[in-house]
Amino acid sequence: MSLIRRIDLRGADRASVDYRAAVPRAEFDVEAATHQVQPIIDAVRARGVEAIAEFSAQFDGVDSDDIAVPREAIDAALADLDPAVRAGLEESIRRLRLTSEAELEHDVTSQVADGATVTHRKVPIDRVGLYVPGGLAPLVSSVVMNVVPAQVAGVRSIALASPPQKNSGGLPESTILAACALLGVHEVYAVGGAQAIAMFAHGAGPCRPVDLVTGPGNIYVAAAKRLLRGVVGIDSEAGPTEIAVLADDSADAAFVAADLVSQAEHDPMAASVLVTDSLALADAVEAELDKQVFATRHTERILTALGGRQSGIVLVDDMDQGVDVVDAYAAEHLEIQTRDASAHAARIRNAGAIFVGPWAPVSLGDYCAGSNHVLPTAGCACHSSGLSVRAFTRSVHVVDYSRAALAEVAGHVVTLAEAEDLPGHGQAVSVRFDSERPAR
Structure with a gap:
């Protein structure tokens, strides 16, 4: 009995298939x-x-x-x-x-006109x-x-x-x-x-x-x-941690299996997904899993994760379809183990972190790559980023205008305020140029 299920997307109508739904995730309500x-x-x-x-x-x-x-x-x-x-x-x-x-x-300071600056x-x-x-x-x-x-x-x-x-x-x-x-x-x-x-x-x-x-x-x-x-x-x-591996027949099955196991040992709900156009690689990875899983310390936990609905070997027709699948899946961790790994990686838009080639396993990113391992899960990599310096900062716009710079744009402000039926907004500008008020 196989430790991990297979999902066969070969021959699918690429124009209509929903790849996100085709590769399900763990139940996490x-x-x-x-x-x-x-x-x-x-x-x-x-x-x-x-x-x-x-x-x-x-x-x-x-x-x-x-x-x-x-x-x-x-x-x-x-x-x-x-x-x-x-x-x-x-x-x-x-x-x-x-x-x-x-x-x-x-x-960053932008000068939008003479005497008018906005600092980010x-x-x-x-x-x-x-x-x-x-x-x-x-x-x-x-x-x-x-x-x-x-x-x-x-x-x-x-x-x-x-x-x-x-x-x-x-x-x-x-x-x-x-x-x-x-x-x-x-x-x-x-x-x-x-x-x-x-x-x-x-x-x-x-x-x-x-x-x-x-x-x-x-x-x-x-x-x-x-x-x-x-x-x-x-x-x-x-949510639960996850790895997707995009691999062709040039990949080392032992490497791929080890990377799937490494993610599965996190949690029984962890997801380990292989996407490949090589039936031979799929078979070889399954054989490696049979050997490696039972040689680890956390066999029961890993077996549960690999056997769950969130894990699987996804068969595709070619690497173009494979790229579409992993891009739709938007994995927390995505490994690319293909002949032209860098080129395939460059096509990916949705992933928490991308690990390129056979010598960049996810475990490297967990500890010593220099990247951050606090990453979006559950497909959220299509709209969210991993933890970084930016998460710990805020942006404030500092607006600095001279009298002449405000005068140059005052008419536009008044017009737009009237268009929004907010005359007080326009008056807040007009009052500054009231001829009966002394200039400042």
């Missing part, structure tokens, strides 16, 4: 989860730390009403960190900081709350991916939350704390799930409200973000 999450948000808003402590006991099995992680515990975690892990984190930080600094936008000013968010999951895997890399762009953007106040762990004395996982210390983040809270997002939005105990919340999480975190959007800014509603 955020709206349904909001009904469970709203009482959590209401409780945290009303009772603060007391409510958070109750939810930590209920969901995490931790009994503590001290949500702030002591500075000593954060520093101790770094002191005890495996030197090899520290070296890996430091290199990840270095590379991401380089790419983040390169994308940092600067103020970039302003960092004042205070942000960063969420780092700690469920099936302690995602220490997410500390790096959230903190570094926020720091480069110039955010002045950074708070971070991660679920308390029973085996860590009620603190977040020690490697997560060590990464915080390495990055100089010392406002850390042992709070997980929807209650962490509510804490960031409304404030609780020592945690002041933030202006923006970023970071991935489970369906309850996504539901909390949806409910609190408007109270606080959010990056996105992240």
Whole structure:
């Protein structure tokens, strides 16, 4: 029995087929989860730390009403960190900081007329709350991916939350704390799930409200973000992680299978999708999956993900159709393993991140590529971007006109104001040129 299903799109009417519907995703009903999450948000808003402590006991099995992680515990975690892990984190930080600094936008001033300028000013968010999951895997890399762009953007106040762990004395996982210390983040809270997002939005105990919340999480975190959007800014509603691999018969089946497995080990709802025009490659990848899945540490989790409706091997007639399929799918992570990978990658418009060729696996992007791994899921890559410096900045237009510059355009303003039946708008300009008023 095959570990992964096949979806055959060969011979499909390309003018009418809906490729987004042809490659289904995992069931992930955020709206349904909001009904469970709203009482959590209401409780945290009303009772603060007391409510958070109750939810930590209920969901995490931790009994503590001290949500702030002591500075000593954060520093101790770094002191005890495996030197090899520290070296890996430091290199990840270095590379991401380089790419983040390169994308940092600067103020731009346009002179639209003599004496008339509009400056596009970039302003960092004042205070942000960063969420780092700690469920099936302690995602220490997410500390790096959230903190570094926020720091480069110039955010002045950074708070971070991660679920308390029973085996860590009620603190977040020690490697997560060590990464915080390495990055100089010392406002850390042992709070997980929807209650962490509510804490960031409304404030609780020592945690002041933030202006923006970023970071991935489970369906309850996504539901909390949806409910609190408007109270606080959010990056996105992240769903289950996903990989799509576009490959032809030049691809190495062992590489492709390993990349599908690597994504499937995240979560039973993770999606692993191969799109290929090579039946021989499809067969070879299935054979590799049979070997590799049972040699991994998380076999059961991977089997569930690969066998789910969200995963599959999609057969297409040729690479042109393959490009159309993966572009419609708009994967969080897209790998291109074809003869002319760069050319195929250049045709893709919809993907969270694109990994070109056999030597750029998604795992590289998870840790040390220099790219950010907090990316849009569930097809949202067609309208949303991954986390970056831009997420932590705001744009402000600064308008500076002289009297002569305003006079030059005053007639147009009055005319347009009348066209919209807003005469007061026009009068706000006309009054400045009233002949009975002294010139300024």
